[in-house]
Amino acid sequence: MKLLLTDSGITNPSIQAALVGMLGKPIAESRALCIPTAMYGHPMGGPGTKAWQFISGTSQNPMVGLGWESVGVLELTALPSIDAERWVPLVEEADVLLVAGGDVLYLAHWMRESGLADLLPSLDDTVWVGLSAGSMVMTPEVGEDFIQWRPPIGDVSTLGLVDFSIFPHLAPxxxxxxSMAEAESWLEGINRPAYLIDGQTAIAVVDGAVEVVSEGTWHLMNGDRTATAARE
Incomplete structure (x- = not known):
């Protein structure tokens, strides 16, 4: 699976170019499924107006409304109640999964419960476009600052498909x-490299290679809390 881990969606031409490169064809020729699930677990998300805005492509985060050939909805909380044969082929046929932000542990929980997490390793050519929590879910840990909802079994791990953590929505x-001060405090509980990113930044991961795509501000902090890269 190819990962485009964004802070706020496809917010500038550089991130959109990276997306098209991952797809290998124009957006208008690509089939998308959107996943709103994380929104339901966050008090500032859904259910309600914001979930509908994401699904309809009218939210402030450009993802669903980019002009896809087709867009469908994959609601993870519903999948355990239906046969896999009804939804797995839809995922396998999609070119891209557009994953909303919200509560990252709620999303991780339902990815596991639905079976989507187990399916991901077989989706070699599919692009995962995450927004905030939809990006953080691919990391090994998110830190206590980003934990609001806890799964019934108490597991606070995320999926660990990448070997770094993400601190989103960095602002002056x-x-x-x-803030950067909040990021530095968060880093005290993170035991691995971490990217601090703003709304004009995304992290592209293809075949294990990591590239930062940005028209904004980002920092890479390593295990001993030293800044190893920055762009503005």
Whole structure:
């Protein structure tokens, strides 16, 4: 699976070019499934208006409304109640999965419960486009600051398909979002490399190779909390 781990969606031409490159064809010729599940677990998300805005492509985060050949909805909480034969072929035929933000542990839980997490390793050519929690779910750990909902079994691990963590919505101190001071505090509980990214940044992962795609600000912090890269 190819991963495009965004902070806020396809927010600039550089991120959109990276997406098209991963797809290997124009967006208008690509079939998408959107996954709103994470929104339901977060108090600032769904159910309600914001979930509908994501699904309909009218939210402030450009993903579903980019002009796909077709778009369907894959609601993970419903999948355990239906036969796999009804939804697995739809996932296998999709070119891209568009995954909303929200509560990252809620999303991880339902990815496992639905069987989607087990299916991912077989989706070699599929592109996963994550938004905030939809990106963080692919990391090994998110840190206590981003844990609100906890699964019934108490497992706070995420999927670990990449070997780094993500701190999203980085903003200058005093501006809406997460400050650098908050990021530094969060890093105290993270025991691996971590990317701090803003709304104009995404991380592309293809065949294990990691590339930052950005028209904004990002930092890579390693295990001993040292800044090893930054772009503005």
């Amino acid at each position: 101190d005093g501006m809406p979002g997460n």
